[in-house]
Amino acid sequence: MDVRIENVTMEFQNTVAVNSLSTTIRNGEMVSLLGPSGCGKSTTLMLLAGLYKPTCGNIYFGEKNVTNIDAEKREIGMVFQNYALYPHLSVLKNIMFPLRMQKVPKREAKDRAMEMARLVQIGHLVDRKPGQLSGGQQQRVAIARALVKKPNLLLLDEPLSNLDARLRLEMREEIRRIQQEVGITAIFVTHDQEEALSISDRVMLMKDGVLQQDSIPQEMYRKPINSFAAAFIGNPPINFLLARKTEQAGNYELVNSSQIIKLPGYLNQQKIQIGLRPENLFLTDKDNALLTGEVIHLETIGRDTLIRVQIEDVTIRALIDPSIPINVGDQCHLGIEQDHVHYFDTENGSNLERGNSYDGQANMEQYA
Ligand SMILES: Nc1ncnc2c1ncn2[C@@H]1O[C@H](COP(=O)(O)OP(=O)(O)OP(=O)(O)O)[C@@H](O)[C@H]1O
Ligand SMILES: [Mg+2]
Incomplete structure (x- = not known):
């Protein structure tokens, strides 16, 4: 029925x-x-x-x-x-x-x-x-x-x-x-x-x-x-970072940190909230890094290692492969695939990604 x-x-x-x-x-x-x-x-x-x-x-x-x-x-x-x-x-x-x-x-x-x-x-x-x-x-x-x-x-x-x-x-x-x-x-x-x-x-x-x-x-x-929705779903919870547009097109500077990240061209907000899920972050080299910081905490949870990384005044959590040796105090470079990065409006929280269909009916058809 x-x-x-x-x-x-x-x-x-x-x-x-x-x-x-x-x-x-x-x-x-x-x-x-x-x-x-x-x-x-x-x-x-x-x-x-x-x-x-x-x-x-x-x-x-x-x-x-x-x-x-x-x-x-x-x-x-x-x-x-x-x-x-x-x-x-x-x-x-x-x-x-x-x-x-x-x-x-x-x-x-x-x-x-x-x-x-x-x-x-x-x-x-x-x-x-x-x-x-x-x-x-x-x-x-x-x-x-x-x-x-x-x-x-x-x-x-x-x-x-x-x-x-x-x-x-x-x-x-x-x-x-x-x-x-x-x-x-x-x-x-x-x-x-x-x-x-x-x-x-x-x-x-x-x-x-x-x-x-x-x-x-x-x-x-x-x-x-x-x-x-981004914050409610997922465990450990998603990391939110606030970023501000810089003079240079597409470049945003993290609030409370001087690191610059490049955002897709269609995003043009003065201020933006970035969402990174801990399980989507991975350790990488300097050239491919989105963010660089110091490991300040490390624990093993099940089959993953959870690290907390301090990036100046910002901390983020990442779930990483436990076979990679890393210790508290180490510098690390964190990478993420572009399509795993979420962008939100700082005023109303809405997701700013383009081309996403949130239409309930469209979703229903996907699995009907
Ligand atoms: N009989 C009632 N009279 C007055 N307010 C009520 C009544 N029942 C629920 N509310 C209020 O309505 C809101 C929703 O309550 P509801 O019980 O549906 O929440 P819930 O999502 O089931 O929460 P929980 O996870 O704690 O069970 C709450 O603010 C609650 O205080
Ligand atoms: Mg209830």
Whole structure:
């Protein structure tokens, strides 16, 4: 079922939690709602679930306008961070619960609940009480219970936040597997950018109730629409440098450092913000260097070495190949491929690169 959100705004007393939100989530698609705390992710889910009525705008499920339809009639499955299982009921009874509420006969409810329990791989645990399960197993019960009614839409609000790092990774793969196996349209709320990028077909990045970028994960990473998106995506975070135009065309001087960098001819701003992702920087020789500085910190993280380089009053981080010998105190030259450099407007943060399409529809077509 396609879900269409059209100019939806949700105002509380003195907060605009969601501001003129529009998008379409296609049938069978898994979309992540990503953004910092308070940006309106949960409110958007509540609006879709029918637990809130928007201040204005419309929501369509398929062709049907559901804006004023009550939550019970929307046929939605929801999974929350805290699982919200009934502690006194067995796993099987927890999963059967929504069906029993619908007066589905006991035998049939039991069969359907068992089928769901197997799908989420807890078929062997159905007689236990939730308290006798691990966090990951409890989350599986919550997913089975959300899916047992065969909803049209699955809404997941930070379902993995209570799990430790390893289990989070396993469960996010599981959620994706289950979503694809069932073929259900799903919206996954998270404030974890890596989780959003890895689990979904498409990511919607929000800030202060406003949708910033709506694109496939690679696009979100490669072509951030503004400096907020660039900063929110990626770990370690992108380096920002401020530069000022010099007399000589195309040459910019870094603010707080006398180094000059050459920018593409189409950029003509007096001041510009440059974004360099740590993983795109590499060590090179003087002739090919974009920047030169002193290594002031070095640590090994996983398979990379993270260095901090001081360039007069500017510091930047770079992830480099650990096989290259380098020490704190060394001078180093950092290079980057031209198409990995991002340029932003210093006033409104918008990305200044030419020829980039940020059109949501164009993005959709790329992977449709
Ligand atoms: N019932 C409410 N009454 C008043 N303000 C609310 C209500 N619910 C949410 N808000 C406000 O709306 C904004 C968005 O809240 P929301 O819960 O949607 O954020 P979120 O993105 O889910 O954040 P988090 O990552 O912390 O869960 C916040 O400023 C919040 O304080
Ligand atoms: Mg929330």
